Amino acid sequence: MLSSPLVVQIPPSMQMTDEQFFDFCQVNRDLRIERNQFGEISIMSPTGSETGNRNFNLAGQLYVWTEKDGTGICFDSSTGFKLSTGAERSPDACWIKLSRWNALSSEQQQRFAPICPDFVVELRSPSDNLKPLKEKMEEYMKEPGVQLGLLIDRKHRRVYIYRPDVPEEYLENPATVSGESVLPGFVLSLNKVW
Numbered sequence: 753m754l755s756s757p758l759v760v761q762i763p764p765s766m767q768m769t770d771e772q773f774f775d776f777c778q779v780n781r782d783l784r785i786e787r788n789q790f791g792e793i794s795i796m797s798p799t800g801s802e803t804g805n806r807n808f809n810l811a812g813q814l815y816v817w818t819e820k821d822g823t824g825i826c827f828d829s830s831t832g833f834k835l836s837t838g839a840e841r842s843p844d845a846c847w848i849k850l851s852r853w854n855a856l857s858s859e860q861q862q863r864f865a866p867i868c869p870d871f872v873v874e875l876r877s878p879s880d881n882l883k884p885l886k887e888k889m890e891e892y893m894k895e896p897g898v899q900l901g902l903l904i905d906r907k908h909r910r911v912y913i914y915r916p917d918v919p920e921e922y923l924e925n926p927a928t929v930s931g932e933s934v935l936p937g938f939v940l941s942l943n944k945v946w
Contacts, residue, residue, distance in 0.1 A: 757786075757794035757884070767791050773840060774863050777832065784829070789837035789891075799829075803877040806906065809944045810875060811845040817931070817938040824849045824870065832864035835895050840864050841888065843872040847935065852897060868895035871934050875945070876905045889914045900934040909946060 762768070768776060777785045784796040799807065811828050818826045829844045846869035856865055872892050874885050882905060889901050893914050901914035909925040923929065925946075931938030 757796045760793040760795065762791050762793065764791070770834065770864070774832075784842060786832070786842055787838075787840045789835070789839040791838075799877055800879075803875065803906075806945050807844050807875050810873060810904070810940065813940055814845050814847060814873075814938070817935065818847060821935070821937065825853055827869070833868060834864045834866040835868050835891070836866075837891070837894075839891065841892070843869065843892070844875045845873040847871040848897075868892060868898045870897055870899050871931065872898065872901045874901075874903045876903065876907060878907060886912070886920070889920075893917075900932055902929060902940070904942070904945060906946060911942070 773787055780795075782798060784798065786794045786796075788794070798804070807829060811826070814826045818824060824847050826845065826847045827843075829842060831846070832840050832842050833846075834840050848867065848869045848871075852867060852870070853861070853865075856867060860866055872889070874889060876882060876885055885903055889903050889912065892898050892901050893916050898916060903912040903914065904910075905912065910922050911926055911929050912920055912922045913929075914920055927942060929940045929942065931940070
């Protein structure tokens with residue numbers, strides 16, 4: 753298992769189109785692959801079993817709230833999104849308002865949708881470096897449409913909270929985290945995530 757992402761730099765003459773990158777990701781389904789705005793490809797191995805379980809719990813809580821709320825849809829960690837910078841990213845869990853999602857064509861919805869979710873969550877694995885995850889969260893916060901982001905650092909039992917145009921803040925060992933006004937009534941219980 754890779755302890756940190758393997759970053760592959762592609763010469764400009766060999767850059768993949770969006771279609772080629774999508775196909776590349778489809779034939780390498782066992783890897784988590786992202787591409788930054790400069791065309792660099794990050795290849796990550798699947799998470800360890802414990803992290804996968806914690807992420808599933810997190811995504812499950814978001815799913816249950818989403819089904820009750822009915823104003824949006826949620827996605828798991830294997831979903832890619834094309835950001836306005838050209839980067840393709842895959843948050844560990846996320847949510848998009850139905851009105852924004854339904855504004856996309858069916859073809860856009862079937863590929864790496866050209867949209868940044870309203871709410872994004874990243875869960876730090878024991879082997880993850882914190883700095884690249886914080887950079888990824890800051891990248892999300894510059895995107896149109898995003899309203900709230902959580903970076904959950906299990907190693908230090910901290911939750912970093914991101915909002916557009918607001919400095920990062922963090923909570924030490926919280927039992928729960930609110931979805932604030934973005935996800936009214938959503939409260940993420942961290943007892944099974946820690």
